[in-house]
Amino acid sequence: MVSRALGRGGLMAILVAYTAFAGFPFLWVGTMSLRTTTEIAYNHYGWPSPAHWAKFRAAWIDSAFNTYFTNSATVVIGSVAVITLVGAAAAHCLARYRFRGNRLVYFILFSSIILPPQIVLIAVYQTLVEYNLYDTLWGLGLVYVSLQLPLTIYLLEGFFARIPQDLFDAAKVDGYGDFEIFFRLVLPVGMPAIATTVILNFILLWNEFLFAVVLISDDELRTLPVGIQRFMGDHFQDIGMIATGVMISVLPVIVVYAFFSEKLIQGMTAGAVK
Amino acid sequence: MPGQVASGPSAWRRLFQPGTGGDTSGASWLVLLLFLGPALLVFGAMIAYPMARTIYDSFFTIDDPDKPVWIGLANYVTLAGDETFRRAVLNTLIWSVAAPVLDVGVGLLLALCLFAKVPFTRFLRIAWFTPVLLSYVVVAIVWLWLYNYDWGIVNVMFRAVGLGGLASAWLGNPHLALGSLIFIDVWKWAGFNMVVCLAAIHSLPSEVLEAAELDNCGWGGKLRFVIVPLLRPTLLNLYILAFVAKMKVFDLVWIMTQGGPLWSTETVSTYVYKRAFAWNTFDLGYPATIASVWFGVVIVTVLLLNRLLRSRERVEF
Secondary structure, eight states: OHHHHHHHHHHHHHHHHHHHHHHHHHHHHHHHHTSOHHHHHHOTTOOOSSOOTHHHHHHHHTTOHHHHHHHHHHHHHHHHHHHHHHHHHHHHHHHHBOOTTHHHHHHHHHHGGGOOTHHHHHHHHHHHHHTTOTTSHHHHHHHHHHHHHHHHHHHHHHHHTTSOHHHHHHHHHTTOOHHHHIIIIIHHHTHHHHHHHHHHHHHHHHTOOHHHHHHOOOGGGOOHHHHHHHHHHHOTTOHHHHHHHHHHHHHHHHHHHHHOHHHHHHHHTTTTOO | OTTOOOOSHHHHHHHTSOOOOSBOSOOOHHHHHHHHHHHHHHHIIIIIHHHHHHHHHTTEEOSSTTOOEEOTTHHHHHHHTOHHHHHHHHHHHHHHHHHHHHHHHHHHHHHHHHHTTOTTHHHHHHHHHHHHHSOHHHHHHHHHHHTOTTTOHHHHHHHHTTOGGGOOOTTTSTTTHHHHHHHHHHHHHHHHHHHHHHHHHHTSOHHHHHHHHHTTOOHHHIIIIIIHHHHHHHHHHHHHHHHHHHTTOOHHHHHHTTTOSTTTTOOHHHHHHIIIIISTTOOSHHHHHHHHHHHHHHHHHHHHHHHHHHHHHHHHO
């Protein structure tokens, strides 16, 4: 009995300790985002009182975080929309139609998920320079589409293939053509899976750094991850303002997480769960 | 699963069959083209072509993008004697072998804690998953501060409990830097593995766990003889997935240490980036060679890992 209670107590201690470990860094940045650098230098672990909410305004306008935010939102929303439509069409085609080479196309797309990004990085840079797409959001968006398309097709194909064939037969009897079937049957029925890939792609691209740092050099076009990194390079000592910038960049993700935590977790782990 | 590659003769034969879709009427090529065309176009232009071009580039010196100079295998010869590259490969391999074991191991233990019917399971699961959502840039900045020598929480805590001697320059010491980075990696990804493991544990047949309970099997025994063997496919999957992801690691290293100190955290990704875009060497041919060689290493490793792990599985079951 005693050992059982001890075991229970130990387990609870582990739970509390790990929760602190996982959550502390983020909460700490949260407090620092509301304190001035002078206050932070005096005590790094103090509570923000008074809370300097004006710092968010300062970071947003004076430190150009509004530009970075808009750029990130534009390129991520644009590419996620394209990925979803193009990916769903391809996934439907691979899941539903029989044709020679179907599995070969699937295998090639699927294998490219494991490619290290360096193998395309240098040539993508060269190609975008040649087509005047280097240092444009269009070029970055195009690259983002190619980065996430294989995984999206892979996930959606798995789901679309499980839609019962009866539904398709019924739709054909009703006189649906190939494209009506796709838009009026596959997309609505596949919505849960599509939502999952949208979430996954949104988060991964919102956080993307390597291609953003290589393909964008104009400060006006930087996305949030690169913007913060450069800001930190220029204002290494200004911890308070960096923390505010960090909070601005994670805020959309955290807000979505607060409301749709289950869907988000499901989306992020979609590639790993059988 | 990403990372699982079809293998064996039957799998190869299956590739050349027309697929398992239900539509046997044979749709027109136009319809197929409209559905599949855009994806193939993106794949061809942004993945296949750049891949081929990088490999092609590796045989040139490209100081001036308009005038590549053919140098045959010279880049490969240089690479074979490149100490920094060797160091980068070693660091990346250490990272990709060690970090996934810790990621998956910690994730499994956390999942077991939550499975032991504790209160607030839902809250804990959501809280522990949070680091997964943060970008590497954010994670890197926060941990730069947490590792700060003077006021970072790690050293502050060591000093508070009288172990001030253990306080270190975590990123400045060549012996500690790689381990410190891997620690962050585990912090970020344990929650991800926890969620997947927890889902897998919940889907285990409850009779098996109850039978183990009846046999008076302790927690250790249950873990070793029931849960881990049954979860084996999930754990292997998570391992391969993490392994492949670690072979690409760039953001964290680039922002925190830029490969230093003394190349102790140099990875293949950071080295390629340095040679291509950060050093004033103005040559895209050599980094293309590094990328091509690494591409080969990744493919071979994934195939080997897949073959090795799967054949062991086949023997045991």
